Amino acid sequence: MKKDIEFPVVEDIAVVVAREEDVQDAPWNVYLLNLKSKEVTGVLITSKGYGQHEGRNVKTSTLRHFFEKIGSKSYVKVEHFPDHLFSISNEFWVSFYEDGLLHDKKYIFVTGSVSDENLIHIPLLNRKGVMIK
Secondary structure: OHHHOOOOOOOOEEEEEEEOOOOOOOOEEEEEEEOOOOOEEEEEEEEEEEEEEOOEEEEOOOEEEEEEEEOOOEEEEEEEOOHHHHHOEEEEEEEEEEOOEEEEEEEEEOOOOOOHHHOEEEOOOOEEEEEEO
16 A cells, blocks of 8 residues: 555755856756765656747657666766756656665756856855755
């Protein structure tokens, strides 16, 4: 039964949208940060965008990325993040194993959240970006 299934809380895993370099015209990328003191394995990330753009409903393709393991206190580059996606919501569903238990969490960058006024210093990347933890 559903009440018997353990749903562990996801902590110290973050999705970040940041420029490839700290230069104004540098391209944006999506990164997954493992801020834990142990590695995670079997990491599956699905991404999709949806919302209104120029008065019409739009939906991007669903992309899937797999990483066998992500070491402790490290990160991986997931995908390129083109500027035109800033005008819609972008969802990243992250699943991984930690200590033999499956964890998953949905991270959503809502319309307009990736902007210069929302930039913060990102640990591990050592540059500015927008982070959901």
